Each structure stands twice: as structure tokens, then as C-alpha cells.
Amino acid sequence: GAVVSQHPSRVICKSGTSVKIECRSLDFQATTMFWYRQFPKQSLMLMATSNEGSKATYEQGVEKDKFLINHASLTLSTLTVTSAHPEDSSFYICSARQAYSNQPQHFGDGTRLSIL
Amino acid sequence: GQQLNQSPQSMFIQEGEDVSMNCTSSSIFNTWLWYKQDPGEGPVLLIALYKAGELTSNGRLTAQFGITRKDSFLNISASIPSDVGIYFCAGRGGADGLTFGKGTHLIIQP
Numbered sequence: 001g002a003v004v005s006q007h008p009s010r011v012i013c014k015s016g017t018s019v020k021i022e023c024r025s026l027d028f029q030a031t032t033m034f035w036y037r038q039f040p041k042q043s044l045m046l047m048a049t050s051n052e053g054s055k056a057t058y059e060q061g062v063e064k065d066k067f068l069i070n071h072a073s074l075t076l077s078t079l080t081v082t083s084a085h086p087e088d089s090s091f092y093i094c095s096a097r098q099a100y101s102n103q104p105q106h107f108g109d110g111t112r113l114s115i116l
Numbered sequence: 117g118q119q120l121n122q123s124p125q126s127m128f129i130q131e132g133e134d135v136s137m138n139c140t141s142s143s144i145f146n147t148w149l150w151y152k153q154d155p156g157e158g159p160v161l162l163i164a165l166y167k168a169g170e171l172t173s174n175g176r177l178t179a180q181f182g183i184t185r186k187d188s189f190l191n192i193s194a195s196i197p198s199d200v201g202i203y204f205c206a207g208r209g210g211a212d213g214l215t216f217g218k219g220t221h222l223i224i225q226p
Contacts, residue, residue, distance in 0.1 A: 004158075006158070034213040034214070036213070042218070043204065043216045043217060043218045043219055044159070044204070044214075044216045045216075046212075046213035046214065046215070049212065049213050059213075091156075093158050093159070095158075095213075095214075102147075102166070104147070104149050104161055104164045104208075105149075105161075105213075105214060106161065107151075107158035107159045107160070107161075108158050109157050109158045110156070110157065110158045112156070
């Protein structure tokens with residue numbers, strides 16, 4: 001079945017560091033990928049929609065200059081958390097939907113980001 | 117924005133019992149999805165529903181897409197220990213990302 005790979009699975013870094021998270025669709029092409037954030041014991045909240053070859057669409061309240069998204073190919077989207085602070089610590093999860101398909105999104109295994 | 121109300125928030129049941137959870141929305145969705153999430157992992161798709169009134173099964177799991185397109189339920193029959201986890205409903209309105217419910221935490225006592 002469809003597989004979405006997310007890397008790294010865990011990051012621990014100092015405040016002020018920028019962190020890049022990769023999301024790859026391994027066996028299908030994805031024109032659209034999605035980035036979610038999940039705080040402990042809470043639900044997933046959509047942050048932004050990543051579109052291949054164009055600018056990402058951000059949800060209300062999500063700072064686009066803080067969370068940089070690049071979707072340069074049909075199999076890779078990256079999320080960069082710039083100048084991360086402790087309040088950015090969270091579980092970040094990406095998902096991808098196969099191009100030209102009504103198939104549901106498949107999720108990566110998430111990245112646990114801890115900012116000290 | 118769209119909101120999903122998922123209930124119950126948690127369930128403590130005995131192994132072998134049936135489980136039922138549901139989601140309601142103030143808005144119409146074109147697709148309803150049910151996911152299970154284990155600690156430290158991403159959600160795994162259980163059932164996808166595409167048509168109002170659709171009833172779909174996946175092994176011991178059964179889910180239905182409400183006729184009004186504003187609700188869905190998930191049933192698990194004869195629960196087993198590996199059913200433990202957090203279950204999320206999710207709705208999709210169009211080409212957008214998913215709106216998730218707050219989750220139902222299922223705990224099974226042997």
C-alpha cells in the first residue's frame with residue numbers, strides 16, 4: 001500500500017535553531033501534501049497545505065514565515081521551523097494524497113520536536 | 117471554521133465487548149474517515165466513507181456516513197487487546213486538508 005516516510009522521527013535542539021522535517025511519498029506521486037501539528041493528548045490540527053510547484057496555503061493563525069514549506073517535487077515536501085522556541089515543541093505529522101485520485105490521505109509516522 | 121464533535125472522549129471496556137463512537141459536525145463533509153493512532157506514531161486509516169448513507173466494514177470494524185453528511189459512527193465488535201489506542205474521525209470538505217475530531221481513547225481491560 002501507499003507509504004509516506006517522514007524524517008527525522010525525533011529532534012531535540014536548542015532554542016533559536018531552525019529545524020527541517022522531510023515528508024516523502026515512497027510509492028506514489030503527491031501533488032498535495034499536508035502538515036499537521038499535534039500537542040500532547042490533543043487532536044491533529046492542520047497547519048498548511050503544500051502544493052507541488054506553488055506556494056503553500058496556511059491555515060489561519062499559522063505564521064508562514066515561521067513555518068516554511070517547500071514542495072519541490074511530486075514526492076517530497078519539507079517543513080522548516082525557523083528560529084524554534086520551546087512553544088514550538090510538538091508532534092508534527094505530514095500526510096500525502098495520491099495525485100489525480102480521490103484516495104484518502106496517508107500519514108507519515110510523525111516528528112517529535114523538542115526545543116530546549 | 118469547521119468543528120467535529122467526537123464522543124465519547126474515552127472508553128473503559130472489557131475485552132470482548134462491542135464499542136461504539138461517533139462524530140457530528142456543524143458542516144457538511146464529502147468524505148468521512150476513521151483513523152487509529154498509537155502513541156508516538158502517525159494515524160493509520162481504518163475506514164473511508166465517500167457517500168451519504170454508506171455503510172462499510174473492515175473486519176470487526178463498521179462505519180457509516182450519516183445521511184445528512186454531518187455525522188458518522190464507528191463500531192468495533194468483540195474488542196481485543198490490540199484495539200487499544202486513540203481513534204479519530206476526520207472529515208474532508210473538498211480538496212482541503214482534514215478536520216479531525218478530538219479523539220476517543222479506548223482502554224480495554226482483560
